[in-house]
Amino acid sequence: xxxxxxxxxxxxxxxxxxxxxxxxxxxxxxxxxxxxxxxxxxxxxxxxxxxxxxxxxxxxxxxxxxxxxxxxxxxxxxxxxxxxxxxxxxxxxxxxxxxxxxxxxxxxxxxxxxxxxxxxxxxxxxxxxxxxxxxxxxxxxxxxxxxxxxxxxxxxxxxxxxxxxxxxxxxxxxxxxxxxxxxxxxxxxxxxxxxxxxxxxxxxxxxxxxxxxxxxxxxxxxxxxxxxxxxxxxxxxxxxxxxxxxxxxxxxxxxxxxxxxxxxxxxxxxxxxxxxxxxxxxxxxxxxxxxxxxxxxxxxxxxxxxxxxxxxxxxxxxxxxxxxxxxxxxxxxxxxxxxxxxx
Amino acid sequence: xxxxxxxxxxxxxxxxxxxxxxxxxxxxxxxxxxxxxxxxxxxxxxxxxxxxxxxxxxxxxxxxxxxxxxxxxxxxxxxxxxxxxxxxxxxxxxxxxxxxxxxxxxxxxxxxxxxxxxxxxxxxxxxxxxxxxxxxxxxxxxxxxxxxxxxxxxxxxxxxxxxxxxxxxxxxxxxxxxxxxxxxxxxxxxxxxxxxxxxxxxxxxxxxxxxxxxxxxxxxxxxxxxxxxxxxxxxxxxxxxxxxxxxxxxxxxxxxxxxxxxxxxxxxxxxxxxxxxxxxxxxxxxxxxxxxxxxxxxxxxxxxxxxxxxxxxxxxxxxxxxxxxxxxxxxxxxx
Numbered sequence: 001x002x003x004x005x006x007x008x009x010x011x012x013x014x015x016x017x018x019x020x021x022x023x024x025x026x027x028x029x030x031x032x033x034x035x036x037x038x039x040x041x042x043x044x045x046x047x048x049x050x051x052x053x054x055x056x057x058x059x060x061x062x063x064x065x066x067x068x069x070x071x072x073x074x075x076x077x078x079x080x081x082x083x084x085x086x087x088x089x090x091x092x093x094x095x096x097x098x099x100x101x102x103x104x105x106x107x108x109x110x111x112x113x114x115x116x117x118x119x120x121x122x123x124x125x126x127x128x129x130x131x132x133x134x135x136x137x138x139x140x141x142x143x144x145x146x147x148x149x150x151x152x153x154x155x156x157x158x159x160x161x162x163x164x165x166x167x168x169x170x171x172x173x174x175x176x177x178x179x180x181x182x183x184x185x186x187x188x189x190x191x192x193x194x195x196x197x198x199x200x201x202x203x204x205x206x207x208x209x210x211x212x213x214x215x216x217x218x219x220x221x222x223x224x225x226x227x228x229x230x231x232x233x234x235x236x237x238x239x240x241x242x243x244x245x246x247x248x249x250x251x252x253x254x255x256x257x258x259x260x261x262x263x264x265x266x267x268x269x270x271x272x273x274x275x276x277x278x279x280x281x282x283x284x285x286x287x288x289x290x291x292x293x294x295x296x297x298x299x300x301x302x303x304x305x306x307x308x309x310x311x312x313x314x315x316x317x318x319x320x321x322x323x324x325x326x327x328x329x330x331x332x333x334x335x336x337x338x339x340x341x342x343x
Numbered sequence: 344x345x346x347x348x349x350x351x352x353x354x355x356x357x358x359x360x361x362x363x364x365x366x367x368x369x370x371x372x373x374x375x376x377x378x379x380x381x382x383x384x385x386x387x388x389x390x391x392x393x394x395x396x397x398x399x400x401x402x403x404x405x406x407x408x409x410x411x412x413x414x415x416x417x418x419x420x421x422x423x424x425x426x427x428x429x430x431x432x433x434x435x436x437x438x439x440x441x442x443x444x445x446x447x448x449x450x451x452x453x454x455x456x457x458x459x460x461x462x463x464x465x466x467x468x469x470x471x472x473x474x475x476x477x478x479x480x481x482x483x484x485x486x487x488x489x490x491x492x493x494x495x496x497x498x499x500x501x502x503x504x505x506x507x508x509x510x511x512x513x514x515x516x517x518x519x520x521x522x523x524x525x526x527x528x529x530x531x532x533x534x535x536x537x538x539x540x541x542x543x544x545x546x547x548x549x550x551x552x553x554x555x556x557x558x559x560x561x562x563x564x565x566x567x568x569x570x571x572x573x574x575x576x577x578x579x580x581x582x583x584x585x586x587x588x589x590x591x592x593x594x595x596x597x598x599x600x601x602x603x604x605x606x607x608x609x610x611x612x613x614x615x616x617x618x619x620x621x622x623x624x625x626x627x628x629x630x631x632x633x634x635x636x637x638x639x640x641x642x643x644x645x646x647x648x649x650x651x652x653x654x655x656x657x658x659x660x661x662x663x664x665x666x667x668x669x670x671x672x673x674x675x676x677x678x
Contacts, residue, residue: 142668145621147424151608152664159657273484286478318500321492329471329485336476 033283034295036335041302048309057312066187072304073191074250075274076297080202081246082275083296084239089219089288090146095247097157098131099266102251107169107261114173124248132244136237161263169261181256198246202293215239219288277328278303374617374633381640388647395524405639406530407588408609412635413541413628414584415610417577422557422623423472423479427486428585428610431464432603434494435589440598441504450510457586465582469575502598514594530591541628553577557623613638616666
């Protein structure tokens with residue numbers, strides 16, 4: 001009964017090995033929270049290609065794809081930071097105002113001269129650290145819900161902007177603007193490298209460092225991680241500092257792109273809610289503990305492909321909002337179904 | 344022996360009931376204490392504030408936010424968010440203007456339609472957030488985009504049409520010739536009606552089930568609460584109350600694409616000021632409405648202090664953080 005002839009066994013072993021490979025693939029790639037967004041991205045990309053081509057536009061050209069990537073830079077950077085705080089079970093509604101303030105501060109500190117470049121960058125980064133610290137401290141030490149805490153910070157920054165500035169602030173040196181906003185290496189704009197660098201840093205932080213493991217732990221359960229000896233407050237504060245830093249980098253980039261600081265650049269772009277939408281589209285759970293920055297970038301690209309398609313088809317901008325809202329809801333509904341099946 | 348235990352049981356009952364009343368008064372009382380302090384402060388700066396006329400004007404101004412806060416309360420206490428009410432209010436005002444187009448006979452059918460729109464949007468929000476399991480933050484965020492886009496797609500980018508006089512009078516007018524206060528505004532009456540109805544609702548089975556759901560969904564489900572249904576009703580209530588608020592705001596604010604801008608955050612802030620805990624299960628609707636009155640009193644106070652419009656946001660932000668920080672500090676102390 002236990003005797004099995006050799007050829008059959010080897011076939012069985014082969015099949016087993018294959019099954020294992022498939023299972024490994026399933027566990028490693030298809031089961032990652034980022035998988036559906038890339039599936040959706042490919043689907044939407046092909047669909048957009050077909051529709052735009054039928055309409056007589058150019059979709060799959062190098063310049064159009066570079067254009068799409070470049071449009072993703074600002075949202076991509078801030079969404080990478082937003083991913084960190086959402087993974088933690090927190091969120092940051094103050095990024096839009098912080099982006100505006102950092103673009104204004106960069107412009108006024110540089111004051112038209114490249115000599116002030118370094119001080120300006122330092123001032124803006126310090127602003128990011130400061131706002132992140134305030135958010136984190138209010139959430140942990142005053143025990144204010146993150147929604148209210150960051151909404152409060154957003155209001156505070158909004159007031160400061162309105163008090164000090166009434167219109168765009170000049171003073172971005174042309175060289176800075178050209179370097180960061182308009183330089184290209186061959187066909188690839190400098191800004192895409194900036195996005196890539198931020199994403200790689202955040203990815204590294206989240207997956208290769210202790211801080212990253214703590215973020216996932218606190219997002220999974222704050223109480224459990226506290227009881228297992230994680231300094232949860234420190235983790236939450238650090239995560240908020242990281243998030244605010246990505247927001248001020250976005251502000252610097254947008255200042256370079258627009259060649260000026262603008263009081264409404266962040267709120268007009270809707271970066272607060274858009275970045276949260278991108279993170280959730282990317283498969284990160286809003287309650288924290290599950291997801292990652294790779295998925296977020298997929299979400300950002302998905303929104304960029306949609307935008308580009310709407311532009312090429314010359315969609316009414318209001319219809320664009322309607323479709324975008326419906327797609328966000330539908331996509332998350334699909335994730336929720338998937339999640340349920342697994343559970 | 345049995346009588347003894349019975350009497351002592353009875354004694355414990357009244358005692359704990361009395362204590363419960365006291366503790367509930369303390370927990371909801373803070374916001375009213377703050378409210379009274381603000382009123383007194385305003386009255387010291389501007390003694391006419393507490394006279395019937397100006398005070399009613401203040402209540403009238405607060406009515407839409409108070410009504411929205413009640414709506415936000417139902418959703419928040421069941422453990423959800425509703426970020427779409429601000430854009431829903433804008434939709435109400437714009438739709439009313441376009442459909443009424445200055446024709447008084449259209450007013451009442453249009454108001455009925457607005458309530459239906461509010462209920463439908465609320466139902467959609469609730470359905471997607473419960474049956475389809477999309478986090479309500481995302482559902483209502485998507486709904487915000489959809490509503491903003493849809494209404495201007497329909498009107499071609501800017502509000503068109505006009506509101507009829509009888510529509511506006513709901514927000515502006517009132518019962519004339521009331522002794523002492525001269526005019527009793529409709530909006531204040533509506534505000535109190537919504538308040539009374541909300542208290543009644545929260546004391547009914549529905550209210551208890553709503554709080555139980557927000558407190559512990561699983562326990563509520565296991566003890567027989569139809570969790571999804573209760574939550575959907577909460578969203579419907581929020582939508583309908585947004586319709587009421589839209590009618591009032593259209594009356595005294597006029598038609599504007601910004602009519603409801605930021606109101607969702609104001610309503611949530613009012614609730615949190617009133618001690619409602621985000622995540623559900625805690626807080627009282629009266630305190631939430633008190634939070635809205637406090638927020639409006641705060642705006643009035645800042646006006647009187649001559650704080651420039653620019654810094655108003657900053658002060659509001661600081662006060663909100665401080666108030667919520669204080670509230671959670673007290674909550675920890677109580678534990």
